[in-house]
Amino acid sequence: MTQSKLVDPKPKLGRKRDHTRDAEILEATLDVLAETGYDGMTIEMVAARARAGKATVYRRWPSKPELVLDAVAGMKATAVDLDALPDTGTLRGDLLALIKAPTLRESEHKLKIMTGIISMIARNPEFAAATRAVLVEPRVSANRILFRRALDRGEISPDADIDRLCMVGPAMVAFRVLVLQQPVTREFMLSIIDGIVLPAAGVRP
Amino acid sequence: MTQSKLVDPKPKLGRKRDHTRDAEILEATLDVLAETGYDGMTIEMVAARARAGKATVYRRWPSKPELVLDAVAGMKATAVDLDALPDTGTLRGDLLALIKAPTLRESEHKLKIMTGIISMIARNPEFAAATRAVLVEPRVSANRILFRRALDRGEISPDADIDRLCMVGPAMVAFRVLVLQQPVTREFMLSIIDGIVLPAAGVRP
DNA sequence: TATATACGAAACTCTAAAGTTCCGGATATC
């Protein structure tokens, strides 16, 4: 019997699509998104930045929302690796290990992208889900693991509200970038860890 | 000598502009803003909701950005009254007095309006300033007064980071509404006050 | 080598919304 590719019968002739361009277009999408926001972004801007034609973009993604959604979802790849979390023996040490300069820059960049998408998450549930998956879950999950460890070690108060504590960092960072439009510095993160999170968790200095 | 109104020589003939419509149009603007966001909002939507014609809107505001800016700035009127802050004798009492149901509803409503404006604050500095003046400053200033009082009473640790503590509430609320899209309940605020803010401030339960 | 598709670039269509003008009717001044 011959091959029966009923679904998606791939053509055998013609030039193949260059899928290395996909990543470049998605990256250009994120850049433009961070600079102008979703509504300010045009497909022509994205194509120009990726040195591609509009047709090349539309050959891969059927519409602007799907392109943006794909680009945002792709950011999850650069999230914190839950299997390689720091384990310094103290909660403070673990938290400090998570605020290295590259991590902070990345967080700020992600949030600037999110600035242009915030208005969409109210209009389109898929954007809301993508946002949470990329921006909230990775960081909160990482924090949760660190706090549980600290709890097991008896380092923090047993009646600490871990679920809320995990959100303090992300919330303060998001507020600072989205609303206050200020940079996320190491000093800022330190003041949150030492001034808010650790005291609230019941860690003695 | 006759009157010398060189600036703005008001016409003396014709029907007077009905300035009671101003407030209605601004209110309609905020409603549409909360529902569809800045870019989704059209002047026709606003005019329709205010039972006015587009011309009536454009007679008062020269452009869409100026209308929205004016509407947002007007929200400051419903901010917390710094001269009538609660003074219950304890920090916890004061904070609880600030999270009555009507206040929470108002905060949530303001934040939903802000959702549609967030993308603009990166594009237009005036929007950033208006947002801070309406959404951040009033609440943070109120908190600062309450925390200073508590500090003067010796109720909280003298080395508490008051500036950061004042932002925890607003940041957590903004994060919950803008990013998580969840309602601001009294339980949520209680968990922040009792689980984060008071412990971080060094108040013993 | 013929064919089919990809590429970048640009021309093109279509639609939606910003902003303007005009209408008939109302309300004010002189």
Place this chain on the structure above:
DNA sequence: GATATCCGGAACTTTAGAGTTTCGTATATA
């Protein structure tokens, strides 16, 4: 009562951007 401006409503012009098509060229299969 003549005139000027307001009102809501609707027609109108202009512009910008989403999405499509076309063109000359490059690259793959058969």
